[in-house]
Amino acid sequence: xxxxxxxxxxxxxxxxxxxxxxxxxxxxxxxxxxxxxxxxxxxxxxxxxxxxxxxxxxxxxxxxxxxxxxxxxxxxxxxxxxxxxxxxxxxxxxxxxxxxxxxxxxxxxxxxxxxxxxxxxxxxxxxxxxxxxxxxxxxxxxxxxxxxxxxxxxxxxxxxxxxxxxxxxxxxxxxxxxxxxxxxxxxxxxxxxxxxxxxxxxxxxxxxxxxxxxx
Numbered sequence: 001x002x003x004x005x006x007x008x009x010x011x012x013x014x015x016x017x018x019x020x021x022x023x024x025x026x027x028x029x030x031x032x033x034x035x036x037x038x039x040x041x042x043x044x045x046x047x048x049x050x051x052x053x054x055x056x057x058x059x060x061x062x063x064x065x066x067x068x069x070x071x072x073x074x075x076x077x078x079x080x081x082x083x084x085x086x087x088x089x090x091x092x093x094x095x096x097x098x099x100x101x102x103x104x105x106x107x108x109x110x111x112x113x114x115x116x117x118x119x120x121x122x123x124x125x126x127x128x129x130x131x132x133x134x135x136x137x138x139x140x141x142x143x144x145x146x147x148x149x150x151x152x153x154x155x156x157x158x159x160x161x162x163x164x165x166x167x168x169x170x171x172x173x174x175x176x177x178x179x180x181x182x183x184x185x186x187x188x189x190x191x192x193x194x195x196x197x198x199x200x201x202x203x204x205x206x207x208x209x210x211x212x213x214x215x
Contacts, residue, residue, distance in 0.1 A: 124188035
């Protein structure tokens with residue numbers, strides 16, 4: 001029950017008795033329930049801080065808001081750089097996805113040896129790239145399909161499949177694997193490499209007539 005202070009009796013706020021009345025009144029549940037929690041206090045502090053950021057010298061939030069947005073975008077770009085790494089310079093359009101570089105003059109045997117060496121190091125990206133080139137170079141050496149530095153993996157696979165129709169599915173799949181590790185940053189796997197080994201072995205044992213030339 002709330003105590004009643006006679007209205008006709010003056011109360012001295014500095015007196016010990018008045019202070020006890022005030023402390024006792026504030027200690028009641030209804031006052032404690034209305035007391036701000038630590039979360040309320042922290043939230044207000046954060047909101048006040050954010051409000052101060054968005055208020056420029058003249059009370060306008062425009063310049064400050066723009067600066068904050070620019071900083072956030074820059075932060076996201078830096079974070080993406082560290083998470084995903086620098087974009088590969090050789091990520092090009094489909095029309096530029098050539099199998100060979102203009103200065104690559106290795107034979108099919110040399111390319112197979114390079115692929116095998118990479119496979120021993122579990123470098124499946126290089127192993128797959130080199131073995132696919134070996135397959136293309138091998139057919140070129142046999143004059144079944146002529147390739148040039150501008151020939152893409154898909155172009156080679158389609159023409160080689162015309163000469164070796166029984167290998168169509170594996171040739172097209174191999175071209176996709178090559179493009180994936182070469183141009184799409186896919187890691188490549190031992191299983192994919194072994195599939196190319198089987199394809200290369202089968203093609204070397206097959207016979208076909210020359211049917212196409214890529215200029």
